[in-house]
Amino acid sequence: xxxxxxxxxAWPVAVKVPLVVAVLMVAxxxxxxxxILVRLSQTQQRHLEQLASAYLDGLSxxxxxxxxxxxxxxxFDQLDRSRERYAGLxxxxxxxxxxxxxxxxxxxxxxxxxxxxxxxxLSERFVGTNTLVLAEDEGRAFVRRPLSYQDRPIxxxxxxxxxxxxxxxxxxxxxxxxxTNAALTLVFAGFGYLAVRRMVRPIDILAAHLERGRGGRIExxxxxxxxPKNSEFGRLFRRYNALVRALSERETLAARLAEEERMGxxxxxxxxxxxxxxxxxxxxxxxxxxMERHNDNPLVRNSSLQILKRGLVGIxxxxxxxxxxxxxxxxTTRLRxxxxxxxxxxxxxxVGRRRLTLEWRNDLPDDFTLAAGPVRQAxxxxxxxACAASPVxxxxxxxxxxxxxxxxxxxxxxxxxxxxxxxSIMNATKADPPPPxxxxxxxxxxxxxxxxxxxxxxxxxxxPAGGTLVRIAVSTEGNKGLRHVx
Amino acid sequence: MxxxxxxxxxxxxxxxxxxxxxxxxxxxLVGVGSLALLPRRPRADGREVRFGLTPVFLNSDLxxxxxxxxxxxxxxxxxxxxxxxRTYQEITALLLSGYLDAAWICxxxxxxxxxxxxxxxxxxxxxxxxYQSYLIVDRKRPVAGxxxxxxxxxxxxxxxxxxxxxxxQALLTDAGEVPNTYFRKTFFTYSHxxxxxxxxxxxxESxxxxxxxxxxxxxxxxxxxxxxxxVRKSEWLGFPPIACAKALRGKPTTERIAQALLTMGDDTDGxxxxxxLRLDGFTPxxxxxxxxxxxxxxxxxxxx
Numbered sequence: 001x002x003x004x005x006x007x008x009x010a011w012p013v014a015v016k017v018p019l020v021v022a023v024l025m026v027a028x029x030x031x032x033x034x035x036i037l038v039r040l041s042q043t044q045q046r047h048l049e050q051l052a053s054a055y056l057d058g059l060s061x062x063x064x065x066x067x068x069x070x071x072x073x074x075x076f077d078q079l080d081r082s083r084e085r086y087a088g089l090x091x092x093x094x095x096x097x098x099x100x101x102x103x104x105x106x107x108x109x110x111x112x113x114x115x116x117x118x119x120x121x122l123s124e125r126f127v128g129t130n131t132l133v134l135a136e137d138e139g140r141a142f143v144r145r146p147l148s149y150q151d152r153p154i155x156x157x158x159x160x161x162x163x164x165x166x167x168x169x170x171x172x173x174x175x176x177x178x179x180t181n182a183a184l185t186l187v188f189a190g191f192g193y194l195a196v197r198r199m200v201r202p203i204d205i206l207a208a209h210l211e212r213g214r215g216g217r218i219e220x221x222x223x224x225x226x227x228p229k230n231s232e233f234g235r236l237f238r239r240y241n242a243l244v245r246a247l248s249e250r251e252t253l254a255a256r257l258a259e260e261e262r263m264g265x266x267x268x269x270x271x272x273x274x275x276x277x278x279x280x281x282x283x284x285x286x287x288x289x290x291m292e293r294h295n296d297n298p299l300v301r302n303s304s305l306q307i308l309k310r311g312l313v314g315i316x317x318x319x320x321x322x323x324x325x326x327x328x329x330x331x332t333t334r335l336r337x338x339x340x341x342x343x344x345x346x347x348x349x350x351v352g353r354r355r356l357t358l359e360w361r362n363d364l365p366d367d368f369t370l371a372a373g374p375v376r377q378a379x380x381x382x383x384x385x386a387c388a389a390s391p392v393x394x395x396x397x398x399x400x401x402x403x404x405x406x407x408x409x410x411x412x413x414x415x416x417x418x419x420x421x422x423x424s425i426m427n428a429t430k431a432d433p434p435p436p437x438x439x440x441x442x443x444x445x446x447x448x449x450x451x452x453x454x455x456x457x458x459x460x461x462x463x464p465a466g467g468t469l470v471r472i473a474v475s476t477e478g479n480k481g482l483r484h485v486x
Numbered sequence: 487m488x489x490x491x492x493x494x495x496x497x498x499x500x501x502x503x504x505x506x507x508x509x510x511x512x513x514x515l516v517g518v519g520s521l522a523l524l525p526r527r528p529r530a531d532g533r534e535v536r537f538g539l540t541p542v543f544l545n546s547d548l549x550x551x552x553x554x555x556x557x558x559x560x561x562x563x564x565x566x567x568x569x570x571x572r573t574y575q576e577i578t579a580l581l582l583s584g585y586l587d588a589a590w591i592c593x594x595x596x597x598x599x600x601x602x603x604x605x606x607x608x609x610x611x612x613x614x615x616x617y618q619s620y621l622i623v624d625r626k627r628p629v630a631g632x633x634x635x636x637x638x639x640x641x642x643x644x645x646x647x648x649x650x651x652x653x654x655q656a657l658l659t660d661a662g663e664v665p666n667t668y669f670r671k672t673f674f675t676y677s678h679x680x681x682x683x684x685x686x687x688x689x690x691e692s693x694x695x696x697x698x699x700x701x702x703x704x705x706x707x708x709x710x711x712x713x714x715x716x717v718r719k720s721e722w723l724g725f726p727p728i729a730c731a732k733a734l735r736g737k738p739t740t741e742r743i744a745q746a747l748l749t750m751g752d753d754t755d756g757x758x759x760x761x762x763l764r765l766d767g768f769t770p771x772x773x774x775x776x777x778x779x780x781x782x783x784x785x786x787x788x789x790x
Contacts, residue, residue, distance in 0.1 A: 071673065072639075072671075072673050072689065073641065073673045073674065073675045073680065073684060073689070076684070076687065076689045077675075077680065080683075080687070105689060108687075108688070109687050109688035109689040110687070110688035113639075113688065114639055114671070114689060115639065115670070115671060
């Protein structure tokens with residue numbers, strides 16, 4: 001039932017409104033038809049009663065003397081002549097019975113012979129006196145009129161009346177009502193369909209634009225389709241177009257802010273990276289000087305070469321991780337455990353600078369069908385924030401793994417805790433949350449945006465013992481961001 | 487054997503009008519007839535002629551009465567008033583009292599009051615001034631004879647009718663029976679046509695009817711007579727005559743009436759009246775024509 005109602009609720013307005021009109025028309029016509037038929041039935045019965053009463057009045061006044069005289073011929077003659085006079089009554093038969101219940105004469109003596117008693121089965125049909133008893137299923141009416149003279153009963157008249165013509169008239173009226181109402185209902189429903197369809201056409205236009213917007217291409221309604229300025233839909237379209245413009249501006253702003261945040265992170269990273277490259281450089285130069293001075297000593301030369309190699313490997317790792325993370329055009333490769341491990345190199349300068357302890361438990365399998373780029377960016381951002389928030393000599397922890405088909409990454413720090421306004425930005429569940437307007441929480445907004453683009457969720461919580469736990473969870477099933485990227 | 491009556495225009499006397507419409511036809515027209523038939527035009531030198539019509543007369547249409555009145559008025563030379571009553575008895579009483587100049591009555595009252603009535607003319611039907619009484623039943627009823635009618639509801643025409651009562655009464659009397667006990671119930675319709683109606687409708691199981699009326703009806707209303715069947719035809723008896731009070735016999739008015747009837751076939755209107763009545767004409771007749779009726783009357787009086 002509920003499902004049916006839900007299905008009907010999904011029908012187009014252009015169908016539902018005419019349907020409602022049709023249903024209402026049918027209901028109204030049913031009520032009206034019933035009223036008309038009831039009135040018609042009452043009118044028919046009243047007319048029938050009046051006609052029957054006139055018939056019986058006329059008969060009884062003329063029959064009384066003949067009944068008193070037991071003149072069966074005159075009784076029959078009166079009945080026979082009254083058949084023409086009251087042709088409109090359609091009496092099937094009329095019986096005049098004496099006080100003893102035997103038939104004096106009937107309009108059809110073959111059927112009801114004189115001097116025979118009125119058949120019992122028949123007399124039972126005549127209930128009461130002067131009351132018209134209707135048997136509509138048989139198309140008959142029965143009426144009995146007592147005959148009296150000087151207040152003494154002398155007999156009775158029984159008449160059976162054919163009311164099939166009245167019933168046929170009623171049926172005819174009913175059929176006419178049904179046909180007329182059906183035709184009117186169809187016409188009104190058709191007219192309603194066309195009218196509503198025309199009226200809701202702007203909704204179709206709006207729906208088409210919204211549908212396209214869902215696919216990423218949100219466009220304003222063309223001016224030609226907007227219609228009159230003062231019309232409801234004209235105003236609606238104008239507001240929609242204003243909304244589209246606002247959204248476009250916000251998208252542009254968000255992209256710019258994201259880029260700025262990325263560049264900001266890059267700046268911080270670059271200084272650390274320079275430091276990281278500079279440290280081995282001193283040792284490498286010392287190694288080169290030593291080689292120049294003791295080139296003939298194979299031990300010294302080999303030792304210097306090893307120092308050079310370690311320094312270059314360290315520099316290469318830093319450079320490669322940076323290139324992968326900030327590669328222009330986005331990352332389209334799938335996420336592997338190594339992609340997260342690379343990040344250690346990127347935050348190492350910050351870890352070293354603040355003498356932090358980095359706990360790194362990366363149990364990520366290599367078969368995740370997730371885009372590596374957004375995950376790396378989000379995790380790097382969180383790691384940098386965790387390093388920045390933790391006190392000197394503190395501890396930063398990363399745990400990554402797969403649980404029940406979900407990628408779960410948890411980053412913990414020992415900082416003072418995430419401010420509530422930043423946490424609300426980080427934890428936002430709206431489809432497309434607006435960027436923060438006061439500069440605070442831009443990183444959190446970007447992380448939220450990146451994770452939500454992957455169809456996942458990010459949640460930051462204050463730890464009871466102090467510090468912050470940020471948890472990223474991304475399902476690998478039905479992951480829009482993933483499908484889009486992969 | 488009845489006397490052969492003259493036939494054809496030349497043989498029918500001027501007073502020989504043959505109106506044979508029966509009384510129930512008349513009964514239905516009494517009201518209308520009193521308006522349509524009697525535009526009074528009294529002669530300066532005398533009163534209207536009053537001509538009585540009993541239900542023996544086939545009174546089915548107004549045209550017949552209008553033409554008969556017009557014809558008699560023209561032929562008699564005096565305004566004629568057609569006087570109609572429901573029963574034979576009423577007309578007979580008016581005739582005996584002298585109120586009527588002449589009247590078309592039945593042979594039975596003519597015999598009953600033979601000493602006070604005189605023949606004016608006798609209608610001629612199918613070449614003779616005779617007719618029969620029929621006993622009729624429902625067409626589908628398997629009846630072989632009169633004996634099968636015992637216990638019936640029986641319809642008579644009029645207690646003063648020969649064919650519609652006396653003949654059957656005499657028949658039963660002859661067998662030692664009387665109508666009131668032989669039949670389960672009897673009633674009078676005061677019209678031969680209504681006897682046919684009563685039997686055809688099933689109200690009566692059998693009926694006594696004027697054979698002339700039944701035969702004419704079988705031409706005019708075959709649907710009605712075809713619902714009945716003749717069980718018995720009586721012997722030929724004197725046709726219902728036109729009679730006058732004996733005191734008026736030979737009076738000029740009576741003579742003119744007789745002449746008008748006997749010469750009816752010579753006149754265009756008169757011929758049309760005869761055609762409507764299916765009569766050949768009128769004959770002077772004589773009392774011997776009604777001997778058979780007189781015998782039945784005597785028989786009933788003696789044995790009944």
